Amino acid sequence: MRRCAQGLSLVIIVLVSCAYILDDMALLLAAGTLLAALLGQYLLFDYRFRGIVTSVAVERSLERSQVRKGTTLRVATTVTVTVPPPMHAQITEKLSPQVVVQDGDTTLLIEPDRNPRTYQFRYRITPVVHGKMRFSGITLSVQNAFFSHAIDLLADPFSGPDLLIQPLGLFEPSGKRSTTESREVEKLKVVSGFGIRALREYYAGDDLRRIDWKLSAKHNKLYVREYTGMISLPPLLIIDLPWRAAPCSDADLDRMASAVAGQAEHAIRSYQYVSLLIISGANILFFSGEEKDLQRCMSVLREWMHPVERVIHQYHSRDRADIREDVRHLETIIMQGGEPGSIAFSGTLRKQYLSMMMHMQTPAFTGQIARTLSSVAIDECYLFSLGCGDESHIRQIIRQAKIAKILVHIRLPGARAASVASADRIYRAADTVEAFA
């Protein structure tokens, strides 16, 4: 019951009390007819509410039906409903406590319309508890000027599908195992490691020794373990030298030089060779692939480890993928509706971004990095940088490395590494961002 109905109920009580005390038929007529009107409104509201509930159709689609615990998953829920005026409705997705909503909206405001209208929720979830999870349904709230009512729609047509959350976290080792010359990687290799990188359903021909009997017994379905692969490749060291005109600390540069030298020495001693790529912004200065001689490697580092002049500048240019992400975000805002001013602004911004993307050319540096990365056999790289000035080239390196499925470890000065936020667009795709010692 909303405030209007509460107010009318109060008026009825006052009129009935006065009619009873004064024994006045006119007051009773007013109270009785008002009571009949309120009851009538309630019955009409209830009739419409039932009509709205029976008109609801829910269709939910998941990016995947099985995920590992902690993996982010995209969910799209399409709801078709008829809400006749003057009713207003709100639909909220009812999610299990097993998952955490990462982004997107799980609540929709439905505008009244005599015809069926289709709405869509789009959001991402991260399962935090393993096991089978069913999308339980939606909560429908309906209101008019006098009454409001909510119902949890949990029956079969509104719930599902099931999501199987694999308990990888329980079997996963705390850290990657590594020996002097080899380490585990999250890829299928000829030589298997000891860690489990995934659990999947059994297919005919799979090695029976790999069946996970406990999990199979629990889910009444055969599951096999996929082990991590073992690899013994030295990392690529990318050294991003500062621009001569950029304000940077000499002490940080010295620390970076000693960190690079230590890493190079370790790589040569462990893997017999190391690859070095020396850049400054979007300029590739020197590349040495598979250098086996430690002395020669050190002399190269001594020769190059100082601020240099940059021929090409990128002027903080934005990455194409970032712009595309912004466009998607704006499209979501426009689709969800809101204030007309905000929608118009988002539309204009989206147009600007799209026209910017149309005229955007792939920088030469991106191609150079892609070719360099493909020419060496690596599965991880260390990028040493002072993090001062323009950092747009770092985003490009990370993106190209990710395309080539290479792990990227960023090493920055202590203060800069501490100030990098998890949402930082340049560094967020990197596997690790740490300070060099």
Place this chain on the structure above:
Amino acid sequence: MRREQRNYLFLGVLAAGVIGVTAWNGSPVWYLNLILLCLFMGISYAIRSWHDRAFYLVCAGEPLIVACGAINLWAGVFVVWMVAGIVCNAMGMLEFSMGIKSFVLFCGVAAIVAILIRISNHVFLPLLILAAGTGAILAVQVVRDYQFRKQFGASP
């Protein structure tokens, strides 16, 4: 017919009816009905653009119903019908058949309530019948609501 035209029609009929009943009855407090009528019409005009004006119209109409009902019970019923028409029109109910049917049904129920009051000498008995009817309707609704929730809200 547009909403404003319907509103003027109901107000016009209400004004004519109240003035006619007051003149025919010759009540010593005839001016009270006219004051309450003017008050109702003034409030109706002042809040014509408000979104939730139905509540205020009901509150402004109740004193007029009581005043006319005190003169003559059927005059009170007539005012109930007209006020209900104005409120339903303000809520947009008279623009579709379901709303019109509900309005006509309400007019019938108001007439039945008036008959019930007419045949009773005191307030107690009709009040008891009204309370019992309301309780029965609410009890049935509770059971229906439970069954509805069971049908749609039950998890598989």
